[in-house]
Each structure stands twice: as C-alpha cells, then as structure tokens.
Amino acid sequence: MDTSKLVPNDSRVEWRSLTTRGHTYSYQVVAPPSSICAAPKDTIILIHGFPDLSFGWRNQAPYLAFLGYRVVIPDLLGYGRTDAPEDPAEYTLKKLSDDVAAIAAAVTGNSGQVILGGHDWGGALAWRVPLWHPELVKAVFVVCTPYSPPSNSTYLSLETFIEHGILTNFGYQLQFARGDVEAKLGDKNATTIRQFLRTMFGGTTPDGEPGFNTTKGILFDKYMEVRGSPLVSTAEMDYYVDEYMRHGMVGPLNWYRTREMNFEDEIPLADAGKTKIDAPALFIAASKDTALPPSMSEGMESNFTQPLQRGEVPTSHWALEQAPAQVNGYISGFLASLARESKL
Template identity: 55%
Template sequence: MDTSKLIPNDPRVKYESAQIRGKTYKYIVGEPQTNPPVDTIFLIHGFPDMGFGWRYQVPYFISLGFRVVVPDMLGYGGTDTPEDLNAFSFKSLSADIKEFARKFVGDGQIILGGHDWGGALVWRVALWHPELIKAVFSICTPFNAPTKPWIALEDMIAAGKLTNFTYQLQFKGPEVENTIQGEEKVRQFLNGMWGGFGPDREIAFVAEKGVLLDNLPKLRRCALLSDEELDYYVRQYMLQKAPQLHGPLNWYRTRKINWEDELPLADKPVTLEMPTLFIAASRDTALPPSMSVGMEKYMPRLTRGEVAGSHWALTGASEDVNGQVAKWLEGVLNGATKSAL
C-alpha cells in the first residue's frame, strides 16, 4: 500500500459518521489488505487538531495490517458540540470511545493511541475501561494519576507549579473563543498554533502566557501545513457554528468535572496492566518530557521513547514516531505486524 501521508478527501480511507451515545461523530476508517486485520487501532487527536492530524500515521499503520479508525472528536468539524459541558469530561468521552469501538470489534479489544488532549483521554479510557484496551500509547501527553484534594490550576500556578499550563487559564476563559471567529481569524489562529512566525520572529503561542492574539495577523505561513492542508482545517472549523472554537476549548473547561468523576479512582491504587508506550517530544514547551517522571509507578509494562521535535511530533517527526510505535506494536503482538508486510 502507498504509505504517503493522507491528503484531504483521500480515497484510501472511507469517510463515515456514527451515532454514539446520542451524538454524531464524524470519522475516517482505513482497512488493510490483510483479512482479517492484524488488529484495530483508534487514534485520538488533540487541540486544535483534528483526525487529519494523524495523516502521516494512518497509511503507515494500514500498511502494517491494521484497521485504523480516526474520529474528529467532540466539538470539532462535523462532529457534534453538546451544550452540556459534562459531555466533554474524560469519563463521558471514555464511554463514547468504548461504544464506538464496539462497532468494529464487538466484545473484543482495540489498540488506542492519542496525542495532546487525545493522549490525556486514552489514559483515561484505559482507567475506566481496561477490558477494552489491548495496548495504549500516547504521543507527548504523560499519564497523571487521579488525585485529591482539589487544587485549582490557578492556585497551582500561583504556587509556581505547572507554569507551563498557564495558557490553559486563557483557553478556558472567553478571550480566545470570542476573538477567533470567522474564516480569516480561524486561519490566522491555526497558522500560528502550528508555528507560523513574523518578520521580527513574532510567534503565536507561549505556554507560560497563552496565545499572543495581537501577533496573529503578522505571522508568515507555518512550515508544518501545506496550503491545501491549512485550507482543509479552516473548512472543517467553519462547519461549527460561531464561535468556532467553543467546542474545542470546552476540553479546557472540565478540570473540576474530571476531578469529581475520578474521586472513586483516587481512593485505590491505580495500575494500568496492559502494555503502554509514551513518546515524549524533546522541544514540547506545553508538555515537556520532564512531566512524565514517575509514570512507571502506574504502568509496569511501560515502554518509553522520545523524538527530537516540537509538540507537533506527529507531523514534524512523523517517521520517528511511526517507527517507534511500530517497533512497540511488533513486541505487543508478537511479530504479527511483520507477517502482514
């Protein structure tokens, strides 16, 4: 199979929709030539990405014999944006992924991978529904265990902790959502978030501050997205009613909801028994590799990897990411991927 990256409306995959727990999800699915598939992989994107963010991974995993399912997550593109913020909680989204998976594997298991918020979610799916998960991997996003008592992010940052999450205070508020509306503003925002910079090296994003909104109109085209890809992202964002970032930013508004949901989990030892893989990105300013210290305590079958790249490792370090995930999967599945080649 051709393993070059997906393009918008790529004929190598199918574009589908499904009703999942009362919500419409748009997704792509790619089927391998191997019949039956070696296994089924679900890939979960983060912010402000979409399923298209896995475009370098999907054809490669299909070529290894996997069925690959990639949803546009809640709040994005043609997928629904519920009014109830609870729908964006990790517990609710985990239940969505479980029901979604049953469409493809029945009572069987899936391999689950995530990036950014998708990485945070896949760890929670593994906590809430361990019977569903054969193996789980995350790019950039480390695992953090359920905790108590409640500590607001504002208080943690004020105490000098998690200062790299200061941008989340801006994202959960009204400023970005109210400012970034309409096709031109959405385009400027996405261009900036993927690394566009200005003539005097202006940038769009600083983890310790947030989005530098005044800089967005000054930025040149980012290198990580082609014109066609950026156009595609903008079109997908415009499928959402204004404000177009309301749904995606809701993922930043559920911290207290998630904490309350997970109180029962915080009362007992947390262990993920299935094979796990965490790949850090060396130049990720929002999720620096140091945040992953101590993950071994919670996952006895953890494999670690790292790529030389930014937060956008799926694109900027795609070959390295693909190779590390494939090597890990080969071990998890006792060489089944090799036999598919």
Template identity: 45%
Template sequence: MAVDKIEVDDARVSHNYASLNGRRYHYLLGLPKNGEFKATIFLIHGWPDISFGWRYQIPLLLELGLRVVCPDLMGFGRTDAPKVPPASIHLYGFKRAADDIAELARQLEAPRIILGGHDWGGMVVYRTAQWHPTLVTHVFSVCTPYMGRSDAYVSTEDLVKGPLPQFGYQLQLAGPTVEAKITTREQIKMFLSGMYGGRGPNKEVAFSPEQGVLFENLEKLGMTPLLSEKELNYYADEYARNGMHGNLNWYRNRKANYDDELELKATTIEVPTLFILATRDSVLTPAMSKGMERSIPKLTRREVAATHWALWQAPGEVNMHVKEWMESTVLCGRSSL
C-alpha cells in the same frame, strides 16, 4: 526520506458517522488493502487538532495490518459540539470520551482495541484504559505523560501558581477571550497557522505557554511549515463548522473530570504502554514524565527531537518507534489479537 501520509480526500480512508450515547460523532476509517485486519486501533487527537492530525501515522498502521479508527472528539471537526450551558460540561470530559470510544468499538464489533493518543488524546487513552480495562490491550501516547487521578481537587490556577506555570495558557483558553476574538473562518485559519508554527518577519509567534494566544501577533504571521495550503484550508473548514466554543470546553472541565474520577478505582495502567517524549515540547515538558513507571509497570520509553507537533514535525522518527513497538510488543508475529 519522505513519509507517506493521508491526503485530504484520500481514498484509503472513509468519512463515517455514528451516534454514540446520544451524540453524533465523525470518524475516519481505514482498512488494509485486502480488507482483512489483525486488530483495531483508535487514534485520538488533541487541541487544536482533528482526526486528520494522524495523517502520517495512518499509512504505517494500515501496512501493519490494522484497522484504523480516528474520531473527531466532542466539539471538534464534524462531531457534535453542544453549547455549554445548557448542555453539561461533562460531555467534554475524559469519562464521556472513554465511554464514547467504548461504544464506537462495540458498534464496530471490536471487543478489544489498541489506543494511540496525542495531547488531550493522550489523557483520553490513559483514562479509557482505566475506565474500560477489558476493552484496551495496549496504549501509546505521543507527548502526553501519564497523570493520575487526584485525591483532592487542584484547580488550574493552583497548577499555574505551583508546579506547572507553563499551563498558564489554559486559563486564557478556559475564559471568554479566545472564543470571542476568533470567530470567522479567516481568523480561524490565521490562528491555526500560527499555532502550528507560523512565524512573523521578526520571529513573532502565535502562542506563549504562560500567556496563551498572542492576538497582537496573529496578523504578522506567515504560513505554517507543517501543513500545505490545502491541508490548512481543510483544517480551517473543519474548525469553522462549529466555531471555537466546543473545542475550548476541554479547558473548562477540570472540575468535571475530578468529579467523574471520584468513581474511578484504577490508579495504574496495567497494559503495555509506549510513551514517546517530544524533547522540545514547551508545555508537556520532559520533566512531567518523571516517575511514570510507578503507575505504568509495562512502560516503554522513546523520544524524538521535536516540539509539541511531533506527529508532523518528526513523523519518520515517531513512526519508527511505533512500528518497532507494534512489532515487538503488540503484534508479536500473531495473525490477529
């Protein structure tokens, strides 16, 4: 069965801008048809994605009576992408993202919000719930398991050598190669199509979890099955605004996140939380979510048979889980939160 989705230039959402702690952010804003809403939900994307990545979920959440806010994270889409250096890498950290979400909520006069995240966005919503516990009422994450703050710094290199060899791609993304080789709009479009599942005639792929972007394959790849040509062009245009530098800074900030979180007191998430596992995710693997209940006592688990792009690949199943959780745990028949 077809799932409703937001189209490029869809009238159900508007493009808005806000100055958040000195930086300009872009966000999509959607309101239920009657203009009245029961609660506000922020949807936070990951890499390589933008706010439009939630296009299949926005209509459902509007139908449930929610005001929907989808920001482009720092370095993505139409949000500022400051160069590092001279800017601080901390601009691309979880603490800064959490503070900017809190500021946007304040400007939108939302004293309490629900948070949904995917990929990096999943880590952002977990940390936002910890940095701003009086702001966040509920959290859901698709694909991204909860990872607590560490008492000792562990580098990406050590993660790759140890428990998470599938994070090898992060070493490539943090380095200079991807930024140097993907510079033009057409290169960006080809790269994104491959990252979203485009294959070559002999099943060549664009990405290896252990190695990263496979540049030798990019020109062989066909169109992604997950986006229309119009949608892919929209993504390419959005990424071409500022190039790859800003979004790749999310892979260069591991030490900055550790330093920020030395001041983080919370070690658990106390609000009701939904985690939707993608059973075929080759990076955020099912094994990584083992034991999440110890840190999130009010955890609900669900799963979908999909890869990392579950939001688009299995939107009906994702939406079903989100809807059931929203109705049973979040809204519970109340007119407002």
C-alpha cells in the same frame, strides 16, 4: 499499498458515523488492503488533540494500515464533522471514554479489544479509557502527554498551581478556558480561525516572533501578523479552516473547561485503588515540547503494572508531523513487541 500521508478527501479513507449519548460522531477508517492480509491484525483507534482533527494522524494512518492494522480515527467531540455541544459537561474524560468504547464496538462488533493511540488531549483521553473500560484496551501508546493518575486528595485549581510557580507552562490553558479566544476570533470567522491555526501550528510573524506561548496563550497583538505554518501546507490549512467553520471554536475549547469535573469523576477510581494502567504501554516524549516537556513524565513508570516502553523525538509538540518516521518506528516496534508477547 501507498503509505504516503493522507491528503484532504483521500480515497484511502472511508468516513463512517454513529450516535452515542445523543451526539453524532464522524470517524475515518483506513483498512489494510487484502493483498497485505486477509483480515486486520487488530484495530487501532487514534485520538487527536487540540487544535487538531482526525487529519492530524495523516502520517501514521497509512503506515499502520500497511502493517496490517485497521485504523480508526474519530473527529473528537467538538471538532470537524462530529457534533459540538455547547455544554462543557459533555466533554469530561469519563464521558468521552464511553464514546471511544462506543466507536470501538461499532467498528469491531463487540468482537474484541482495541489498541489506542493518542496525542495531546487525545493522549489524556487514551490514558483514561483503560481506567474506565479496562476490558476494551489491548494496549496504548501516547505521544507527548504524560500520564497522571486519578487522585482523591483536595482539588486545587490550575490558578492555584500557577500562583505558586507550578505548572506555569499551562498558563495558556487559563486563557483557553476563560472564553478569551472565542471572543477575539468571533463566530466562525474564517480569517481569524486561519490565523489562530497558523499560530498554533508553529507560524511566526515576519520578524520571526511566535503568536503563542505556553505561559500566556495566544498573543492577540501578534497573531494576525503570523504567516503560514511550517507544519501545514496551504491545502491542508484550507482543509482545517473548512472543518473549523462547521462549529467554530467553542467545542474544542470546552475540553479546557473540564478540569474540576474530571477530578470529581475520578475520585471513585482513586478510592478503589484503580489508578494504574494495566495494558502494555508506550510513551513517546518530544524533547522540545514547551507545553508538555519530557520532565513531566519523570516517575511515570510507577503507574503501570507492566514495564512502560519509552521513546523520544527531537521535536516540538507537533511530533506527529515533525518526526513521522521516528514516531512510526517507535509505534511499529511497540506493536511488534505485542505480537511477540501474544505468541509466547
């Protein structure tokens, strides 16, 4: 089987769709060929982050299919070929966990558990699905995003944390939540969307300056000068822009407007003591990630009922593209450990 990364409109991909909660999801399926195995070993659902698409897992999906897994990659709510409701309340992690469960049921026919993988916001969601649907998740692996358990303490806004010098690396989230980005980019403007994506995917100005930082967000006085991304080819960027032109930016940015709603949703979990991940888990940190530095994962082990496996790659936030072989190696090692455990 060809394990090279997926390309736009790749023949190895089958697109499917389903409707759940009144929203239509589109998702990719990459299946192992019959020459490798008569039936898939398991189903892996890969959950992308911001401002990515299902295409963000292009380096991992063919490799995991080669290992014998059926790989399912949805465009998440607000993105690409999936619906993009305007109401931020539709984007809470509890509701999105229900959506992942619906996709899993559609693919497996309610026949069993799935393995989840996540990156960025997709990682946050991948950690929440086993809390809301513990029976569904056989195992979970997450790249970059540390796990924070539900809490029933007093809600504190992100503004409050940052005012006290805490989570200053999340300053960009305040900008994303306010509506500044949509206001500056306009409604489905291909030129500004391309510049935004170039900026987010590591592009710099001719002087080598970034158009984004984690404390302020998009630097609107610089981002239009940013040149092509070092992580995304011209053909890949064209694909991203075309997909973003379907809905614009409101849907993806709505994920940043759910912080308090997510907190309120999870109070019953905290009250019931359902705050630990019971499934086997792997966390892969990126040592140069300024948005989610590895230090944020210190002490995470106490929130897992089974020993947490760890890995680290020497990349920025875009580990899936910058270190695909290392990321795939950690994931395959984790999957092999699950197989060994199941035979004991």
